Amino acid sequence: MKENQASFTAMSVAYMRAYHSMHDTPKIFDDFLAYDLIPVEKRALIEQHLIEQNITCGQQLNDSDYSVSHSDQTINSESLMQETHRYAGIFSSRARYAEDALEKAVKQGVKQYVILGAGMDTFAFREPEMMEKLEVFEVDHPATQEFKLHRLAELEWEHPAKLHFISIDFTKESLVTALTSSSSYDPKVKTFFNWLGVTYFLTRDEVFTTLRSITEIAPAGSIVVLDYLDIDAFIPEKSSPQMQKSLEYLRKIGEPMITGFNPSTLAEELASLGFSLQENLSPADIEERYFKGRTDGYHAYEYAHFACAVVE
Secondary structure (H helix, E strand, O other), X not given: OOOXXXXXXXXXXXXXXXXXXXXXXXXXXXXXXXXXXXXXXXXXXXXXXXXXXXXXXXXXXXXXXXXXXXXXXHHHHHHHHHHHHHHHHHHHHHHHHHHHHHHHHHHOOOOEEEEEOOOOOOHHHHOHHHHOOOEEEEEXXXXXXXXXXXXXXXXXXXXXXXXXXXXXXXXXXXXXXXXXXXXOOOOOOOEEEEEOOOHHHOOHHHHHHHHHHHHHHOOOOOEEEEEXXXXXXXXXXXXXXXXXXXXXXXXXXXXXOXXXXXXXXXXXXXXXXXXXXXXXXXXXXXXXXXXXXOOOOOOOOOOEEEEEEEEO
16 A cells, blocks of 8 residues: 555445445345445545446456447446446455354454454444454554544544554564554453455565464464465466456555465465464355355455464
């Protein structure tokens, strides 16, 4: 992301979750608060970016839907819906995956919840009953966190006593230092780490450094849920035209995705860091679990995987 600027991607992800919550049935994940977190001017900017991306990609892919006979208004409306449906599924399903896993973990004794790259996450305001059982730590880039705190103040949302904000630049700072500097974080207590939408944007070394940090500050039995892209997404000969256009778009807005992993070697790589891989869902697995039978255009996102690992 751009230096000293709140993540546009984080706001776009919240917009997608909000869109799904407001417009779709049945709901994969009901983030009924996300829309409020995005100021009106940011919503308009997000929608314009989605429209431009869809039209550009459609034209470059020779999509017959983009006929010059369509009015601008029709094209814009269709483009926004198509592009939203392209991405809202993954953002809603991965949030559902993480919070389903969290609910199980709490029943097994987890007392702390750390959201790495929290962005516009709304858990602490959406789940008051769960908040009674957890200390929650939102960890994110200072610029994005400052934006969110300012927005929360504007909305006058009551700050839960067990919610803690911790600023960190994952490319420059240590998660160990950041978390242990908080008097509320206990490194001896089983902890659940939610790490969604971040690994794509870091180098492999940065991803592994963060995972090692988790084993240093959380006891055995602690859990991390993460999503990642198949390394094939970054190989032109193996990547789809749509994936290549998405990567190009993110480079254009200054938040490039740069890293993927090989699903077949992930278990071995995690084991070398002190984790046992418990689950590694492929796009087909995600499609079966969250999208089977849907007729509204939502599907699993190509190349995206969800994984759950436990500290040994």
